[in-house]
Amino acid sequence: MTTIDRVAAVTSKELLLEWRGRQTATAMGMVALLVILFLGVVLGSEPARAPAVLWVAMGFATVLGIPRLTQAEVEQQALETLLLYPGSREHIYWGKFLALVVMLTALLAFLWALVGVLFNIPIWTHLPALIGIGVLGVIGLAAIGTLLAGVVLHVRARELLMPLLLLPLALPVVLGCVRLTEAALAGRGEGMWLVVLGVFGLTALLVCPILFEVVMEEP
Amino acid sequence: MSNPDPPAASADIPAIAATALTRRFGRAWAVRDLTFAVPPRSVLLVVGPNGSGKTTLLRLLATALRPTSGKATVFGHDVVAHAEMVRAQVAFVSATPGVYDSLTARENLQFAAAMCGRRFEPMTLWLERVGLAGLGEHPVRTFSQGMKRRLALARAWLAVPSVLILDEPYNGLDAEGVRLVHTMVTETTQRGGCAVVATQEWERGRRIADGVLVLSGGRLADHAPAAHFAAHILTMAGSHP
Numbered sequence A: 001m002t003t004i005d006r007v008a009a010v011t012s013k014e015l016l017l018e019w020r021g022r023q024t025a026t027a028m029g030m031v032a033l034l035v036i037l038f039l040g041v042v043l044g045s046e047p048a049r050a051p052a053v054l055w056v057a058m059g060f061a062t063v064l065g066i067p068r069l070t071q072a073e074v075e076q077q078a079l080e081t082l083l084l085y086p087g088s089r090e091h092i093y094w095g096k097f098l099a100l101v102v103m104l105t106a107l108l109a110f111l112w113a114l115v116g117v118l119f120n121i122p123i124w125t126h127l128p129a130l131i132g133i134g135v136l137g138v139i140g141l142a143a144i145g146t147l148l149a150g151v152v153l154h155v156r157a158r159e160l161l162m163p164l165l166l167l168p169l170a171l172p173v174v175l176g177c178v179r180l181t182e183a184a185l186a187g188r189g190e191g192m193w194l195v196v197l198g199v200f201g202l203t204a205l206l207v208c209p210i211l212f213e214v215v216m217e218e219p
Numbered sequence B: 001m002s003n004p005d006p007p008a009a010s011a012d013i014p015a016i017a018a019t020a021l022t023r024r025f026g027r028a029w030a031v032r033d034l035t036f037a038v039p040p041r042s043v044l045l046v047v048g049p050n051g052s053g054k055t056t057l058l059r060l061l062a063t064a065l066r067p068t069s070g071k072a073t074v075f076g077h078d079v080v081a082h083a084e085m086v087r088a089q090v091a092f093v094s095a096t097p098g099v100y101d102s103l104t105a106r107e108n109l110q111f112a113a114a115m116c117g118r119r120f121e122p123m124t125l126w127l128e129r130v131g132l133a134g135l136g137e138h139p140v141r142t143f144s145q146g147m148k149r150r151l152a153l154a155r156a157w158l159a160v161p162s163v164l165i166l167d168e169p170y171n172g173l174d175a176e177g178v179r180l181v182h183t184m185v186t187e188t189t190q191r192g193g194c195a196v197v198a199t200q201e202w203e204r205g206r207r208i209a210d211g212v213l214v215l216s217g218g219r220l221a222d223h224a225p226a227a228h229f230a231a232h233i234l235t236m237a238g239s240h241p
Helices: A002-021 A023-043 A047-075 A079-083 A089-120 A125-152 A158-186 A192-215 B054-061 B085-086 B105-115 B123-129 B145-157 B177-189 B230-238
Strands: B016-025 B028-040 B043-047 B069-074 B088-094 B163-167 B196-197 B212-218 B219-225
Touching: A002 A023, A002 A047, A002 B016, A002 B069, A002 B105, A023 A047, A023 A089, A047 A089, A047 A158, A079 B088, A089 A125, A089 B069, A125 A158, A125 A192, A158 A192, B016 B043, B016 B054, B016 B163, B028 B145, B028 B212, B028 B219, B054 B069, B054 B088, B054 B163, B054 B196, B088 B145, B105 B123, B105 B145, B123 B145, B145 B177, B163 B177, B177 B196
Parallel strands: B043 B196, B043 B212, B088 B163, B163 B196
Antiparallel strands: B016 B028, B016 B069, B212 B219
């Protein structure tokens, strides 16, 4: 019960801070919007382009949002206090991971609505498949993203470092989500990428919390 | 932190024991070869000039830092090998309050309570205890430094720690705030725990201290019962760079 309490406390604290500041949501939303509009203009608004445009926008928005996941602790010098609470530091990982999942899910829903209108895609027809793909994509991005938020915590230029770290690691997620979304919109199956995304997400969820504990240890 | 029954009842185990405790940052020695023990039900005052290693020592005991060499235990638990068990018994209030400005005072305490496994604590009571009654719904960013420190004290207090570690606890506090610190320390020791207080304010700290540890240049300059502690030792420590 204490584990659930701690994870829930971290998640609700992160979401409450975000709700009060709305900095991460605004920044992620603006970047995603700009990427979609920019790529939409450059590549054209054919429905076949939509999956790639959408998930590239998600990738870049995640890059921008992740460093802010630990910003409150850095700015208010609350990191040490957070790390010295009793219990495993994995609880902090899971709390921040869930908060990021909520934020990315909200962003994805907003972007799907936007892409649906701009690229003329009948989202409702494919909704169950798109939700499934969204869950896998968001989990993959959030799992790696939360770990990287810990990795770059003490780096001064963390906004610069984040794309270099996240984009290569998130490539299987973005690519898999693009291929699966294309397949879903075309009404065909794409078993291989489903397995890739599933295995990636599962591995990330198993490994990242452990690595998070390691990177949060004082050297 | 959430240990209502401190193992201090066992008088054989020192509350804190350090053996040749050393910490180095790069090539600089922050603390070096510190060996001392703190019995249960006692208060250790750590004094020394700036840069003498007081904060480093406290952070080592709180598991915020790992020793470069040597060892330290808290009620028998090694601060490296059993860091989680140590954290379950220790509450550390650093020199900066470390509270979330965008949250209210009550939300800050609720978060701390949940993290300590005490989410059903009556927050109003804790706010009253630290003199913040009626301010629970105010955002912390509207608080003065002293009020933030009181909130940080409440956060540590509600965890009912066996070992209370306070770094410069008198900073920004008025006379009532100082009494609050002393009440908190006394409560901890009466429960069988201990307190380690690092301060520059010897006159305030000596009122609660049982023992005094003097650091100078990261080394142990003296460790003596507070009652026998001579003022010239402090002067001697202060004369070192």
